[in-house]
Amino acid sequence: xxxxxxxxxxxxxxxxxxxxxxxxxxxxxxxxxxxxxxxxxxxxxxxxxxxxxxxxxxxxxxxxxxxxxxxxxxxxxxxxxxxxxxxxxxxxxxxxxxxxxxxxxxxxxxxxxxxxxxxxxxxxxxxxxxxxxxxxxxxxxxxxxxxxxxxxxxxxxxxxxxxxxxxxxxxxxxxxxxxxxxxxxxxxxxxxxxxxxxxxxxxxxxxxxxxxxxxxxxxxxxxxxxxxxxxxxxxxxxxxxxxxxxxxxxxxxxxxxxxxxxxxxxxxxxxxxxxxxxxxxxxxxxxxxxxxxxxxxxxxxxxxxxxxxxxxxxxxxxxxxxxxxxxxxxxxxxxxxxxxxxxxxxxxxxxxxxxxxxxxxxxxxxxxxxxxxxxxxxxxxxxxxxxxxxxxxxxxxxxxxxxxxxxxxxxxxxxxxxxxxxxxxxxxxxxxxxxxxxxxxxxxxxxxxxxxxxxxxxxxxxxxxxxxxxxxxxxxxxxxxxxxxxxxxx
Numbered sequence: 001x002x003x004x005x006x007x008x009x010x011x012x013x014x015x016x017x018x019x020x021x022x023x024x025x026x027x028x029x030x031x032x033x034x035x036x037x038x039x040x041x042x043x044x045x046x047x048x049x050x051x052x053x054x055x056x057x058x059x060x061x062x063x064x065x066x067x068x069x070x071x072x073x074x075x076x077x078x079x080x081x082x083x084x085x086x087x088x089x090x091x092x093x094x095x096x097x098x099x100x101x102x103x104x105x106x107x108x109x110x111x112x113x114x115x116x117x118x119x120x121x122x123x124x125x126x127x128x129x130x131x132x133x134x135x136x137x138x139x140x141x142x143x144x145x146x147x148x149x150x151x152x153x154x155x156x157x158x159x160x161x162x163x164x165x166x167x168x169x170x171x172x173x174x175x176x177x178x179x180x181x182x183x184x185x186x187x188x189x190x191x192x193x194x195x196x197x198x199x200x201x202x203x204x205x206x207x208x209x210x211x212x213x214x215x216x217x218x219x220x221x222x223x224x225x226x227x228x229x230x231x232x233x234x235x236x237x238x239x240x241x242x243x244x245x246x247x248x249x250x251x252x253x254x255x256x257x258x259x260x261x262x263x264x265x266x267x268x269x270x271x272x273x274x275x276x277x278x279x280x281x282x283x284x285x286x287x288x289x290x291x292x293x294x295x296x297x298x299x300x301x302x303x304x305x306x307x308x309x310x311x312x313x314x315x316x317x318x319x320x321x322x323x324x325x326x327x328x329x330x331x332x333x334x335x336x337x338x339x340x341x342x343x344x345x346x347x348x349x350x351x352x353x354x355x356x357x358x359x360x361x362x363x364x365x366x367x368x369x370x371x372x373x374x375x376x377x378x379x380x381x382x383x384x385x386x387x388x389x390x391x392x393x394x395x396x397x398x399x400x401x402x403x404x405x406x407x408x409x410x411x412x413x414x415x416x417x418x419x420x421x422x423x424x425x426x427x428x429x430x431x432x433x434x435x436x437x438x439x440x441x442x443x444x445x446x447x448x449x450x451x452x453x454x455x456x457x458x459x460x461x462x463x464x465x466x467x468x469x470x471x472x473x474x475x476x477x478x479x480x481x482x483x484x485x486x487x488x489x490x
Contacts, residue, residue, distance in 0.1 A: 304339060
C-alpha cells in the first residue's frame with residue numbers, strides 16, 4: 001500500500017500554500033504521525049542548507065521544522081535560483097546542476113522528473129504521510145509541457161490534489177472555477193476539494209460563494225481559513241514577501257536595507273524585525289538610504305555583480321560612503337560582503353559574462369567568483385563581543401585581502417569575514433547569524449545601548465508554528481484531508 005500523500009496546488013502564486021503545508025505538517029506531527037514535506041520544483045533565492053551539505057527552498061526547511069525533523073535535499077529536489085530576468089541556476093537534489101535560460105528549461109524538465117520521483121520515493125519510505133506543495137498554478141497551460149511542479153508530478157506519482165485559493169486578492173470564485181475549466185478532464189478529476197485562504201470578515205457572508213463554486217465544479221469546500229495575523233513572524237518563502245515589510249512608526253534602532261533585484265536569503269532580516277525596538281526599512285530604488293540609519297545592511301545576492309550595478313544605478317553607493325563618513329556602520333552579508341570590497345572578478349562567467357568590476361571600496365578585500373559552492377552549517381564566535389552564534393554558508397567565491405586580518409567571526413578556528421580599520425564596516429559569509437539571541441542583542445547594543453529585549457527568536461517561531469497548526473485545526477477539515485491522502489489508488 002502506498003504511503004498516504006496529498007498535493008496542495010494553488011490558483012496562483014503566493015496564495016499561502018507554503019504556510020498551509022507548514023501548519024498541517026505541525027498539526028499531523030502532533031498526532032504522532034511521521035510527516036514529511038515535499039515540493040518537486042521551487043523557484044526562490046531564499047534557500048536553506050541541509051545536513052547533507054545541500055540546499056533547498058527556505059519554505060521546505062520551515063516545513064521540515066514543523067515536522068520536527070532535519071531538512072533534507074529530497075524535500076525539494078529541484079530548486080531554481082533566478083540570476084537574471086531570463087535565466088536561473090538549477091539545483092538538483094541539493095547540488096548545482098547547471099544554468100539555464102527560461103526558454104530552454106522546458107526541454108530540460110523531462111530529464112529532471114526521475115530525480116523528483118526518486119526523492120519522493122525516499123521520503124515516502126520513511127513517512128506515514130507526505131504533504132506535497134505545488135508551484136504557481138496548474139492552470140498555467142503554457143508551462144504544462146513536461147511539467148514537474150504541479151499536475152505533471154501529481155499524475156506521475158498518482159497523488160490526489162487539493163486546490164488553494166486566496167480570497168484576499170479577490171476573484172477567488174473565478175480563480176477556482178477557471179482553474180478547473182482549464183484542466184483536462186483527467187487532471188480535473190484528480191482535484192478532490194479546495195480550501196479558501198486568507199479570509200477576512202464574517203464567513204457567513206461567503207456561504208453563497210461556496211454554493212456557487214460547488215454548483216460549477218462539484219467540489220466541496222474543505223475549509224475557509226481566516227487571515228493568520230502572525231504569519232509575518234515566520235521565515236518568508238520568497239522576495240514577494242518583501243512587499244509586506246513596512247517600517248515601524250517608532251523605533252530606537254533604524255536598519256536600512258537596499259532592496260536589490262536579486263536579493264537572496266533575506267530571512268536574515270526576520271530576527272531583527274522581531275525586535276520591538278528595531279525598525280527595518282526596505283529601501284526601494286529611487287529612494288535614498290536614510291541618513292539617520294544606525295546601520296546599513298547589504299543583504300545576500302544571487303547575482304552579486306549585477307546587483308552591484310543596480311546599487312550604483314540607484315545612487316546608493318554615494319549614500320553608503322556618506323553614511324560611513326558620518327560615522328555610520330555598514331554590515332555586508334555574503335554577496336553584500338563581496339560588494340564592499342575593492343574588486344569582484346568573475347573569470348569563468350559564473351554569474352554572467354566573464355569579467356571584473358570595481359567594488360564599493362569600503363573594505364580592503366577582493367573576491368574571485370567560481371569554484372565549488374560552499375554549503376555548510378557553521379558555529380562560532382563573534383570576535384568583538386565573544387558571543388556564540390550559528391548559521392550557514394551558501395556562496396561561490398573566495399575573498400581575501402588586508403582587512404581579512406581583522407576577521408569578524410571565528411568559526412571553530414577558521415577566520416571568516418573582515419572588519420575595516422575604523423570598525424565601521426564589517427562583512428561575513430555567514431547567513432542566519434541573527435537567529436542567536438545572544439549575538440543579536442550584543443550587536444544591537446553596539447548600535448545603540450538598549451538592554452535586553454526579551455525576544456527569544458527560535459522559541460517564538462516554534463510558538464507561531466503551533467498557533468498556525470491550531471488555526472488550521474479550527475478552520476480546515478484536517479481529518480477529511482488526511483482521509484483523502486490515504487485514498488491513493490496505488
